[in-house]
Amino acid sequence: MRAGRVTTGARRRSAPARAALALLLVALSALTACGGSGSGPVVHILGTWTGDEQKSFLAVVAPFERRTGIRVDYQGSPDAATVLADRVASGSPPDLAVLSSPGQLAPYARAGRLTPLDGVLDRAALNAQYSPSWLQLGAVDGRQFAVVVKASLKSLLWYSPRALAAHGWTPPATWDQLTATDRQITAAGGTPWCVGLEASSASGWPGTDWLEDIVLAQSGPDVYDQWVAGKLAWTSAPIRLAWQTWGAVVAAAGQVRGGPRGMLQTSFGAGGGYLLADRPACYFDHEASFITGYYRRSTPQGGAPGAPPPKAGQDFAFSRFPTITPAFSGDEEIGGDLLGLFHDTPAARQLLDYLTAPEAQGSWVSRGGTLSPNRQVPATAYPDDLTHQLGQLLADAPAVRFDASDLMPDALRDAFYQAVLAYVSDPSQLDTLLTDLDRVRATVQP
Known part of the structure; x- marks a missing residue:
């Protein structure tokens, strides 16, 4: 994006x-x-x-x-x-x-x-x-x-240092740590993730950023390049695995604020209001570096009127996207x-x-x-x-x-956005969605 x-x-x-x-x-x-x-x-x-x-x-x-x-x-x-x-x-x-x-x-x-x-x-x-x-x-x-x-x-996770410190939680450095922290948060009665997929005619793109980061961190830049170039099928093992990996975060009950409806109805820039609240409704947000502008202008949900704007490093901070495959640690989506x-x-x-x-x-x-x-x-x-x-x-x-979706032909990029929205609504249709994306790929690739 x-x-x-x-x-x-x-x-x-x-x-x-x-x-x-x-x-x-x-x-x-x-x-x-x-x-x-x-x-x-x-x-x-x-x-x-x-x-x-x-x-x-x-x-x-x-x-x-x-x-x-x-x-x-x-x-x-x-x-x-x-x-x-x-x-x-x-x-x-x-x-x-x-x-x-x-x-x-x-x-x-x-x-x-x-x-x-x-x-x-x-x-x-x-x-x-x-x-x-x-x-x-x-x-x-x-x-x-x-x-x-x-x-x-793009390859960032955002959090409130004060909110995590209050519970003794830390931002995850690896995907295993991410799943363990998610379990700690849900066990304590909280919701791990803020996810907003609404962006007017481009709704769905925040989910594509997630999937692109996972492909890069899980399967590496060579696989990423083949996928972007249309040389790797959406139904191939690395791309299917990326969707399933993301699904383990967003498809499980209690993982995302508001569930599927909340993801579909919340704009990508509005999640900060829930992340930065005194009593956070969710604790992690996957967004690009430009989200800081939204955080600085955010009014925390439930915050007192006239409260000072959130401060970088104090009210919000970032960690790098968690390592999935160590050999690809440090590669960044931009x-x-x-x-x-x-x-x-x-x-x-x-x-x-x-x-x-x-x-x-x-x-x-x-x-x-x-x-x-x-x-x-x-x-x-x-x-x-x-x-x-x-x-x-x-x-x-x-x-x-x-950003992979920005490199794809318009028709495939738009189909990618729509597939993200359909997947969070019903993860069981993943096979159909990937097959449909391959059909679009066949019509637009030289």
């Missing part, structure tokens, strides 16, 4: 609708430009960042504009992928564009629509600042075409936004160099809501110790794998 937002990329639209949307956004570009007026160079960027994400981006580029005299014209839209496709097809691409996954990158790179970055950015600097796993996400056929500029870490160069100009090169370097990356993370894969971003750039720990974990991970 996308980092920091509940959208999942553009849905399929009719050709007239796509053309109308593209023309509308182009017409509005002069009104949405940032950085003031002037006759100097302009860099046009198209991206998915809106709302608070857009405000943060504009704040990050403001020093660049002042220093260089280059104006940044940013257009943000949830349908940026559709608009980009239409603009590229019409021969009027933006200078830079935000891509929500490596899967979106490859077709443009292979069609010659993207400028390779090997001669644009300082390769030695990139190698020093980004691990090979992170650079690989922006590479196609051995050439660098994009860089991840905004990221989130999400992120890549930046690619569609129209090569000197001003666009300068901005791309700025946005990928430690200065801009540090400014970005200081505003909260995102992490940087740039390992030269200093600890002092992060707004608190907890967020810095997340950033360090993300930058230093021995292997990272992009």
